[in-house]
Amino acid sequence: MISEKSVKIAAKKCGADLVGIASAERFKDYPGDKRPENLLPGAKSVIVVGVRVLPDTIKPNLLLSALHHITLNMYHNQIAYDIGRLLDDQGYSAVVIPHRIGNFDPELRKSGDYMNIYPKLFGISTRHAAVEAGLGIFGKSRLLITPRFxxxxxxxxxxxxxxxxxxxxxxxxxxxxxCPPSCQACIRTCPGKALSNEGIAWEKCNEVIKPQNSMYGYSSCSQCMIVCPTGRKI
Ligand code: B12
Ligand code: SF4
Ligand code: SF4
Known part of the structure; x- marks a missing residue:
């Protein structure tokens, strides 16, 4: 029988900065299409692996930022695949949820319903899974906020x-x-005015990053990541 300890050691050996485990049971109140069983009947656990963004790399310009995000997507996709392979070796089933490294069909991106269609393609939200796995919380930016990063x-x-x-x-x-109640840094800085105390207007964020996807090959804007004071090195 595989143990959580061996999964975590393997993930760290593969290069994960973060690894956490949620039971599938924790998703029981999620919308039907966002539950792990939807992708794997009989699902028992969700393993989440994370890799750090280097803040100094996403700051200088939008191309470097886009390339850094692509690099990290490739890296965490590979770690997740290796964990899937470890499980497979021991006779378990595994569905890997990677992230895209290339652009989608530009026609699809133009669709007025893109903000609903795009997330559905991935089955589950890895950010929600990370919160369920105890890695962090949702900040006012709606990003996953962890103590370290x-x-x-x-x-x-x-x-x-x-x-x-x-x-x-x-x-x-x-x-x-x-995410202290008094902090407003991400809300103040967002160039698309997408963030507020009430949450995020996805379409406004997408208006900022859509042209960057065509120009740099990936979403570049990372202002809500850059300005957050949590997890900074002292
Ligand atoms: C689609 C998507 C986008 C879309 C957003 C559209 C949307 N509706 O989510 C766009 C293009 C705008 C976008 C932008 C960005 N993204 Co993005 N994106 C994703 C993606 C692929 C799916 C997210 C998803 O499933 N959303 C749909 C739902 C879950 O979103 P929701 O509004 O939060 O949920 C609602 C309902 O579904 C429902 N619901 C959902 N769960 C539950 C649970 C319960 C119990 C209940 C009752 C209801 C409920 O209620 C919610 C409120 O209405 C994920 C990767 C992945 N596979 O998860 C990356 C991801 C979230 N993105 C990421 C990043 C970094 C970005 C950007 C910074 C761009 C960039 N440079 O990469 C910006 C940041 C925007 C922000 N402040 O969050 C990272 C976040 C990392 C982190 N630290 O959190 C992820 C995890 C990708 C990754 N490889 O790490 N993104
Ligand atoms: S990625 Fe940019 S536009 Fe989108 S919420 Fe963050 S700061 Fe705003
Ligand atoms: S910048 Fe970070 S700590 Fe401040 S409100 Fe936004 S998510 Fe919370």
Whole structure:
């Protein structure tokens, strides 16, 4: 029987900065199409792996930023694949949720319903899975905020029928420290005015990053990642 410890050691050996485990049970109140069983009948656990964003690399210009995000997507996709392979070797099923490294059909991107169509393609939200796996919380930016890196990580996931001990979730008190009620940095800085205390207007964010996808091959804007004070090195 595979243990959570061996999964975590393997993920770290492959280069993961973050690894957490959620039980599939934690997704029971999610919309039907966002539950792990939707992709893997009999799913028991979701393993989430994360790699850090280097803030100094995404700052200088939009091309460097886009290329950095692509690099990290390739990297976490590979780590997730290796975990999938480890599970497969031991007779378990695994569905790997990677992230895209290239652009989608430009015609699809122009669709007025793109903000609904695009997330559905991935099955589950890896950011939600990371919160369920105790890696962090949702900040006012709607990004995953972790104690070590703030919002500066990208994440992939593996759904499996292996029963692994889930990690504890972040408490309410810890959440207040990660995204203090008084902080407004991401809201003030967002060039698309997409963020507010009420949440995010996805279409406004997409208006900012859509042209960058065509120009640089990937979403470049990372202002909500750059300005967040949480997880900064002292
Ligand atoms: C689609 C998408 C986008 C779309 C957003 C559209 C949308 N509706 O989500 C666009 C193009 C705008 C976008 C922008 C960005 N993205 Co993006 N994106 C994704 C993607 C592929 C899917 C997210 C998703 O499933 N959204 C749909 C739902 C879940 O979103 P929601 O509004 O939060 O949920 C609602 C409902 O579905 C429902 N719901 C969902 N779950 C639950 C649970 C319960 C219990 C209930 C009751 C309801 C409910 O209620 C919610 C509120 O209405 C993920 C990767 C992945 N596979 O998950 C990356 C991802 C979220 N993106 C990421 C990043 C970094 C970015 C950008 C910075 C761009 C960039 N440079 O890469 C910006 C940041 C915007 C921001 N501030 O969040 C990272 C985030 C990392 C982190 N630290 O959090 C991810 C995880 C990709 C990765 N490889 O790491 N993104
Ligand atoms: S990625 Fe840019 S446009 Fe989108 S929410 Fe973050 S700061 Fe705003
Ligand atoms: S910038 Fe401030 S408000 Fe925004 S997510 Fe980070 S801590 Fe929260």
């Amino acid at each position: 703030g919002p500066r990580q990208r994440v992939a996931a593996v759904i499996t029928n292996a029963e692994l001990k889930p990690d504890r979730k972040i408490t309410e008190k810890e959440a207040q420290e990660l």
